[in-house]
Amino acid sequence: MIQPWLLADEPASFWFPEQASTFAPEVDFFFHAVLWICIVFFTLIVAGMIYFVWKFRQRPGYQGSPEALHNNTLEITWTVIPTLIVVWIFVRGVYGYLDMMSPPTETYDIEVKATQWNWSFKYPNGALSNDLHIPINKPIKLIMRSEDVIHSLFIPAFRCKTDIVPGRLNTMWFQAIKEGSFDLYCTEYCGTKHSLMQAMTVVQSQEQFDAWLAEASKPPEDPIEWGKWLYERQGCKGCHSIDGSLVVGPSFKGSFGTSMDMSDGQKVTMDEQYIRNSILNPQSQARVNFAAKINQMNSYAGKLKEEEISALTAFIKSLK
Amino acid sequence: MSAVVTPGSVQTAEHSQSHRPDPNYLTHTKGFLSWALTLDHKRIGLMYLVGILTSFLLGGILALLLRAELFFPGEQMFSNDGYNQLFTLHGAVMVFLFIIPSVPAALGNFLVPVMLGAKDVAFPRLNLSSFYLWLAGTAFFLVALFSTGLDTGWTFYTPYSTLTQGPVVAATMGVFILGFSSIFTGLNFIVTINTMRPPGMTWFRMPLFLWATYATSIIQVLATPVLGITVLLLAAERVLKIGIFDPAYNGDPVAFQHFFWFYSHPAVYIMILPAMGIISELMSVHSHKAIFGYRMIAYSSVAIALFGFLVWGHHMFTSGMAEVTTIIFSALTFTVSIPSAIKVFNWLFTMYQGTVSMVTPMCYALAFLFLFTIGGLTGLFLGSLSTDRHLHDTYFVVAHFHYVMMGGTLIAFLGGLFHWWPKMIGKMYNELGGQISALVVFIGFNLTFLPQFVMGSRGMPRRYAQYDKEFEFLHQLSTVGAFVLGMGLFIAAGVLLSSLFRGRKAPANPWGGDTLEWHCESPPPFYNFLRPPVVKDPYDYSRLVYDNRVGGYVERPEDRASGSHK
Numbered sequence: 001m002i003q004p005w006l007l008a009d010e011p012a013s014f015w016f017p018e019q020a021s022t023f024a025p026e027v028d029f030f031f032h033a034v035l036w037i038c039i040v041f042f043t044l045i046v047a048g049m050i051y052f053v054w055k056f057r058q059r060p061g062y063q064g065s066p067e068a069l070h071n072n073t074l075e076i077t078w079t080v081i082p083t084l085i086v087v088w089i090f091v092r093g094v095y096g097y098l099d100m101m102s103p104p105t106e107t108y109d110i111e112v113k114a115t116q117w118n119w120s121f122k123y124p125n126g127a128l129s130n131d132l133h134i135p136i137n138k139p140i141k142l143i144m145r146s147e148d149v150i151h152s153l154f155i156p157a158f159r160c161k162t163d164i165v166p167g168r169l170n171t172m173w174f175q176a177i178k179e180g181s182f183d184l185y186c187t188e189y190c191g192t193k194h195s196l197m198q199a200m201t202v203v204q205s206q207e208q209f210d211a212w213l214a215e216a217s218k219p220p221e222d223p224i225e226w227g228k229w230l231y232e233r234q235g236c237k238g239c240h241s242i243d244g245s246l247v248v249g250p251s252f253k254g255s256f257g258t259s260m261d262m263s264d265g266q267k268v269t270m271d272e273q274y275i276r277n278s279i280l281n282p283q284s285q286a287r288v289n290f291a292a293k294i295n296q297m298n299s300y301a302g303k304l305k306e307e308e309i310s311a312l313t314a315f316i317k318s319l320k
Numbered sequence: 321m322s323a324v325v326t327p328g329s330v331q332t333a334e335h336s337q338s339h340r341p342d343p344n345y346l347t348h349t350k351g352f353l354s355w356a357l358t359l360d361h362k363r364i365g366l367m368y369l370v371g372i373l374t375s376f377l378l379g380g381i382l383a384l385l386l387r388a389e390l391f392f393p394g395e396q397m398f399s400n401d402g403y404n405q406l407f408t409l410h411g412a413v414m415v416f417l418f419i420i421p422s423v424p425a426a427l428g429n430f431l432v433p434v435m436l437g438a439k440d441v442a443f444p445r446l447n448l449s450s451f452y453l454w455l456a457g458t459a460f461f462l463v464a465l466f467s468t469g470l471d472t473g474w475t476f477y478t479p480y481s482t483l484t485q486g487p488v489v490a491a492t493m494g495v496f497i498l499g500f501s502s503i504f505t506g507l508n509f510i511v512t513i514n515t516m517r518p519p520g521m522t523w524f525r526m527p528l529f530l531w532a533t534y535a536t537s538i539i540q541v542l543a544t545p546v547l548g549i550t551v552l553l554l555a556a557e558r559v560l561k562i563g564i565f566d567p568a569y570n571g572d573p574v575a576f577q578h579f580f581w582f583y584s585h586p587a588v589y590i591m592i593l594p595a596m597g598i599i600s601e602l603m604s605v606h607s608h609k610a611i612f613g614y615r616m617i618a619y620s621s622v623a624i625a626l627f628g629f630l631v632w633g634h635h636m637f638t639s640g641m642a643e644v645t646t647i648i649f650s651a652l653t654f655t656v657s658i659p660s661a662i663k664v665f666n667w668l669f670t671m672y673q674g675t676v677s678m679v680t681p682m683c684y685a686l687a688f689l690f691l692f693t694i695g696g697l698t699g700l701f702l703g704s705l706s707t708d709r710h711l712h713d714t715y716f717v718v719a720h721f722h723y724v725m726m727g728g729t730l731i732a733f734l735g736g737l738f739h740w741w742p743k744m745i746g747k748m749y750n751e752l753g754g755q756i757s758a759l760v761v762f763i764g765f766n767l768t769f770l771p772q773f774v775m776g777s778r779g780m781p782r783r784y785a786q787y788d789k790e791f792e793f794l795h796q797l798s799t800v801g802a803f804v805l806g807m808g809l810f811i812a813a814g815v816l817l818s819s820l821f822r823g824r825k826a827p828a829n830p831w832g833g834d835t836l837e838w839h840c841e842s843p844p845p846f847y848n849f850l851r852p853p854v855v856k857d858p859y860d861y862s863r864l865v866y867d868n869r870v871g872g873y874v875e876r877p878e879d880r881a882s883g884s885h886k
Contacts (some may be wrong), residue, residue, distance in 0.1 A: 015777045023706075031777070032706050038697040045668060049686060050673035052604050053678065056607070064675035066862060070613045079658065080666045086654045089704050094647050096706025101643050149480040150573055152638060152713060156779025159710040163639045165574060166479060167567025170640040183788065187713040187781040189473050191480060192400045195784035296483060 007298045018184060020044065020156035020178040021202065023240070026096045034089055041082075044082025103173035107141035110134070114151035114164045116248070116296070117193035119237035128233040132184055134176055135209040135268035141173040147298050150222070152188035155201050163188055176203040192248070194239070230308055239296065242319050248293055256317045263291035275313045279304065302312065344746065344843040359435075359444035362844060364451050365430030368746065369452065369737075372426050375417035380792060382410040387768075387802040390795050392436065404471040411464065411474030411492070416498050417458055419725060420587060422733050423594035424540070425454065425505055428533050430744055432509055434837040434844060436528050437518040437853040440499045442511040450504035453497055455724040457589035460874035461815030475584070476551075478565035478576040479605050482558050493553035502590075507531055518836075520855035524618065527835040527858045528604075528611060531718060532597025532617045535625040539586045539634065543629070545584035550571040550576070574639050581632035582809075589628035591725060594623055595732035596663055599685050602735050603667045607674030610859035613666040620659035638712045646705060653703040660696050663842030679831065680754030684735030687762045691727025695720060699774065716776025719769045727765060734761070734812060739817060742830050747823030748871075753815035759806030767801025774821055789870045827872025832864050 012018035016028055017036075029061065056064055110132070111122040112181065121129050134140050144153060146166040154161035162172040186197035220226045231237055239248035261270050263286045268274060277284060282297040304312070324577060345362045355363055356478065380462060381520050386406050389398050434438050462489040464470065472481040472488060481488050489622060513534050517526070553564050555575070565576040588833045604611040621845025633641065633649030641649075656689040665691060674683065701707045707734045742748050776782075779789045787795065826842040835858045840848055 015774065019777055023709075027706055027710050030704070031710075032703060034704065034707070038370060038700065042387045042693055046690060047663060048668050049671075049689055051677050052668065052674075053686065056671055056674050056676045056678040058608075058675045062675065064607070064609055065673045065829070066609050066860075068673045069610050070616075073509070074669070075613055075616060075665075077660075079662055082661045083658055086657055086700070092655050093650060093704025093706050093708075097646070097650075097709070098643070100706065100709055127865055141841060150477060154713070154779070154781060161638055161709055163714060167570075167572060167639060168640065182409065183779060185779070186782045189783040190405075190478070191471070192404065194404070195400065195781075198788075206857050242432055271390070304577065 002148040015156065016159075017182070019159075020176055020180065020182055021155075021160070022175045022177055023159045024157070026099070030092055031094060033092075037089075038084060045233045046150060070221070088177075092132075100173075103141050103171075104139045107139045107173060109137070109141045109143055112142045112153065112164065113147060113235065114153070114186070115147040115235040115238050116149065116191050117145050117186070118235045119153075119186075119197070119199045120233055120235055123217070125217050127214065129216055130233060131202055133202045133204065133212055133216070135206045136176050136179055136203050138206070139173055139175045140248040141171055144172065148296060150188045151186045151190050151191050151197070154185045154187040155182055156185070157182035158201070158302055161187055176201075179203050179205065204273060223314040224318045225306075227311040227318075229315070230312055231315055232233070232305075233298070233302065236312070238272045247317055248296060250287060250290060252316045253319050256319070260290040262286065263288050272313050275316060276309055279309055279312070343846070345846045346746070348846045351723070355357075357448075359440070359448055360746075360846065361429050361433050361440050361444065361447060362848075365426055365428070367451060368454070368677065369426040369659065369744075370419065370681060371458070372418055372422050375413055375420075375458070379410055380414040380809065382406055382413065384802060385804055386410060388783070388798040390787070391799045393789050393792050393795075395786060398785070399869070400785045401469070404783075405469040408470050408473050409465055412461070412470070414725075415474055415587075416461065416495055419591045419729050420498075420502060421454060422503075422591075422729065423598065423736065424509070424533060424536055424590070425450075426561070427598070427733070427736050427740060428505070428594060430508065431514070431529065431740065432512060432533055432537045434840065435530055435835050436512065436516050436682060437836045437839075437849050438512070438516045439847055439849070440584065441509050442516060443509045446504050450501045450508070453501035453504065457494050457497030457501060459634055460489055460497060460740070462793065464490035464494055471547055475580060476554060476576075477569070477580075478554065478557075478573045479567060480788075481554065489555045494555055495552050496548050499548045503538050503544045503666070505542055506537035507608075509537040518852040519854050525614065525855060527857060528600035528614070528617055528621075529594075530595035530833075531621050532593045532600070532736075536590050536593045536597075539590050539625050543583045543590075545587040546579065547587075550579040550583065553579070556739050571706030573642070577636050577639060578632070581627075581635045582598060585632040586625075587637065588721075588724070589624055591658075591729045593624060594810065595688070595729040596621065596624075598732045598736040598739070599667060599688050600663075600737055601833070602681050602685040602732075603670045603834070604740070604859050605831050606679060606685065606860050607671045607676050608832055609670060609674030611666065612669040612672065613662075614859070616662055617666050618810065620662050623659040626657060627681045631656055634670060637705060637708050644778055648703050650703055654700075656702070656866055657696065657699065664693055664696070669775060677831075680749075680758060681735045681739035681831070683758035684731055684738060684754050687758055687765075688728060688735060690762070691731060691765065695723030695727050698723065702807070705740045711776060713782055714776035715772040715782055716781050717774035719776060719798060720725045722769050722772075727769070729764075734758075737816070738812075739831065740837070741819070742843050743837055743844070746822075746826050747819045748810065748826050748830065749815050749819035749823055753811065753818075757808055757812035757815055760811055761805060762806030762808075764801050764803075764808050768805055769801070770799050771795075771797040771801075790827040792874075803817070827870045829864070829873040830871065832866065832873035834858055834861055834864060 019025055019028060109124060113120040119130055121132050132220060146164045146165060150162040150163055150165050151206040152161055158174045158175055160172060162170050164170055167251050180203055182201045184199040184201045186194060220228050241251040242253055246252045246255040255270050259267050262268055280299060280301045283294055284298055286294040345360055389396050389403055455766055468487045470487055470491050504557050513530055556562050557564045557566055561569060564573040565571040566571050566774055567573060599615055600611055631649060631653045633645060634653045637646055702711055702717060702720060729874040775791050775794045780787060828841050838852055839853060863875050867874045
């Protein structure tokens with residue numbers, strides 16, 4: 001099956017991906033305006049350089065003149081003109097920036113939780129997803145927090161990004177003007193899988209979005225499927241693999257019922273109680289090989305309901 | 321001074337007109353200890369040069385490994401962790417071990433006293449100790465980096481740097497020691513330039529390289545302590561769990577960024593200002609014409625040093641700073657662009673009606689002008705707030721600062737090295753080889769970094785071990801360019817090294833410069849000058865004429881006869 005949004009990865013112009021938000025036309029116009037200013041200055045400087053090098057080159061029978069040492073008119077000109085241009089660039093940049101900083105009063109708010117190395121988007125009705133789904137032509141506000149280190153959410157097609165700093169909530173707003181799927185990157189270095197901390201931004205019509213949202217807010221009924229659903233959306237996936245490979249924390253594969261060496265010298269069997277305790281109070285016990293990394297795991301107390309923990313346990317049990 | 325002054329040695333120096341080869345600073349004493357314990361600024365400068373070039377080689381190999389890894393989108397030779405450690409090492413080695421000390425410590429140490437007509441810097445022992453601090457800091461740093469694999473990026477951003485397993489504390493202690501080395505060098509130059517100028521050298525008769533060095537030294541002394549404080553706080557947080565930057569202990573991670581960039585942005589000017597000083601010398605000497613707008617260049621160095629302290633916030637435009645703060649930092653950032661633009665125009669017009677000789681140092685100076693202009697102009701996109709929201713932390717930024725740091729500082733450093741190499745070593749290198757190296761470096765450089773601008777504006781984030789397929793072609797161009805660039809640098813190294821064995825003896829003044837270093841022999845005698853020379857305009861070339869027998873420039877016979885040489 002051809003996925004139409006793959007085509008969206010192709011740059012729409014030489015410098016930019018396609019314009020998919022209301023910010024894009026202003027940013028692109030301004031970028032090209034500054035680009036032309038730069039090209040004019042650069043051409044003047046390089047042309048002058050080549051001309052001078054050629055015209056005043058050292059050669060037999062030619063003697064330069066040491067007279068031209070300064071010229072007030074010239075020096076004032078090349079101070080004042082760049083200053084005026086730079087003032088315009090500054091003002092225009094602030095104009096675009098204030099627009100990006102001023103969301104309309106009515107916005108559709110989505111909570112963003114960034115963890116190493118996972119995006120989790122939470123919609124007003126409680127639905128969770130790993131890709132960002134939004135309706136077209138509607139102002140969206142992202143309320144973003146990080147569970148561990150600094151991340152940064154960047155959607156090139158929307159021309160906007162904002163850092164996600166632990167210990168504070170940063171917000172960002174935009175309004176999509178084009179349907180399709182667009183890249184969403186983490187742009188603040190956050191460790192091992194920084195370059196894989198990517199998601200898609202899916203822009204749909206309001207009807208399609210509503211349909212998707214209704215579906216997304218219904219978790220699977222089967223406990224194992226529900227556990228997998230939670231595993232993918234609650235951030236477990238960032239550190240714990242299900243195929244036996246080592247990411248940060250131990251893999252879940254084939255671990256249930258096994259006996260493990262703990263850092264305090266005890267031997268513990270991985271059972272339901274161990275899993276529940278590791279989710280709610282992860283620092284209380286650490287396996288011997290993971291003692292140094294245990295601080296990277298945050299407690300999920302208050303974030304997961306009891307039945308959700310049971311579902312996750314069922315899922316882990318199922319991984320033979 | 322450690323060396324014993326015998327009447328005989330003074331006599332030989334006084335009769336320098338005779339044909340007996342004088343012992344120079346390289347040959348007047350021999351043995352390991354005569355170097356290891358030397359207080360001679362020229363030997364210290366040369367030792368710095370060796371150390372810095374070794375660091376550069378290391379950083380360069382790491383850069384080539386990075387580019388090779390990025391030839392294809394997926395995982396190649398290195399794992400994600402391996403790649404993260406590589407770019408951390410590359411950045412840290414290049415910034416802390418190479419660029420920051422490159423011009424001031426290596427060329428500056430050699431040139432500042434000679435340009436002043438002085439015997440040495442004001443505090444020779446402090447000078448030697450700063451070299452040993454550099455060595456110790458480097459050793460500390462490299463052992464820390466290589467033993468366990470630091471992966472925080474050279475910026476050590478919290479809270480990642482307080483959570484990661486890497487040897488952050490050891491590495492930051494290395495940076496702390498290196499900082500002291502930098503402070504001592506700066507302090508030494510400030511005192512030297514203030515107190516040891518010879519009779520007649522007023523502030524506005526100083527060579528522009530000294531203006532640039534002076535401005536740099538001020539930044540080194542004022543800004544580097546902040547880095548020291550920052551890394552100490554970071555170490556305290558990691559070891560003692562005091563909440564400063566880590567939100568887990570009620571700290572603020574953005575506070576670290578403010579601390580860090582309060583040093584590291586001025587440090588950008590520590591890197592570029594001395595390079596600008598070199599270019600001022602090179603453009604003037606090889607155009608055989610006094611610098612255009614001397615005072616504007618001198619003032620703009622100081623202006624850049626001062627404004628450079630006020631712009632650090634532009635590294636945090638997307639961090640969620642208050643809007644007013646962000647706008648103020650954007651405005652301040654643009655103020656730096658004006659003095660930089662003035663310098664470029666002045667360098668350009670220095671050639672106007674001059675006599676331009678395209679020798680190797682001039683080739684590098686022109687390459688600098690080209691590359692630095694691109695680096696400076698692309699800063700406009702990043703300083704303005706709306707475009708920065710798109711370009712921040714993408715390859716556009718990577719390309720921008722490489723054009724400034726590498727296209728600027730490294731190219732100027734190479735130009736300066738080729739310019740003063742005959743003075744430092746006493747040998748001429750192969751001119752054609754030097755010119756070819758400049759051309760290959762120039763082509764390779766642009767091929768490496770021009771595609772990165774396009775990549776960045778199309779959305780490629782920086783510090784990515786793996787990337788999306790759509791960026792593959794641009795990455796491949798960049799990688800090919802990096803290897804061409806590497807080849808150019810190897811040619812440059814080959815040209816310089818072969819001159820050691822096969823170069824003809826350098827004359828005192830091969831290029832026709834008139835600053836004081838060209839008034840003593842190549843290489844300079846141990847004492848540089850027997851008595852403080854009397855100083856006139858450093859850029860007055862009217863008295864110099866090329867002499868075929870010497871292979872360099874000498875004063876016009878009629879000027880010498882009339883006794884203008886005081």
